[in-house]
Amino acid sequence: MHTRHQRLFERLLELVPGSKLYGPYDHGGRRYFQWMARGQVLRDTLLPMLDALPLEDTDEYVYERYQEMKLRYGL
Numbered sequence: 001m002h003t004r005h006q007r008l009f010e011r012l013l014e015l016v017p018g019s020k021l022y023g024p025y026d027h028g029g030r031r032y033f034q035w036m037a038r039g040q041v042l043r044d045t046l047l048p049m050l051d052a053l054p055l056e057d058t059d060e061y062v063y064e065r066y067q068e069m070k071l072r073y074g075l
Contacts, residue, residue, distance in 0.1 A: 003031045016046050047075060 001009070003024045013021055018041035023033040037046045047070070055063040069075070 001032055001035075003033060006033065009033050009035050015049070016041060018045065043075060 009021050012035055013019055016037050019035060019037040021033055021035050024031050025034070050066065055066060
């Protein structure tokens with residue numbers, strides 16, 4: 001996401017300890033960060049948070065992609 005969202009990323013780092021923020025990067029006229037949660041942080045922290053949200057009611061497409069990702073990676 002664009003660097004203008006830096007405060008959001010800082011909040012995500014607080015909410016999901018062990019996640020990582022990379023950047024800022026400059027590419028193709030864009031300046032952006034990349035936020036990642038992988039491994040144990042993804043399984044034990046982020047997934048339970050996302051599972052508690054009503055994603056299916058908020059964004060059906062995102063919900064379906066999220067469910068597919070969990071199946072594909074055995075989460």
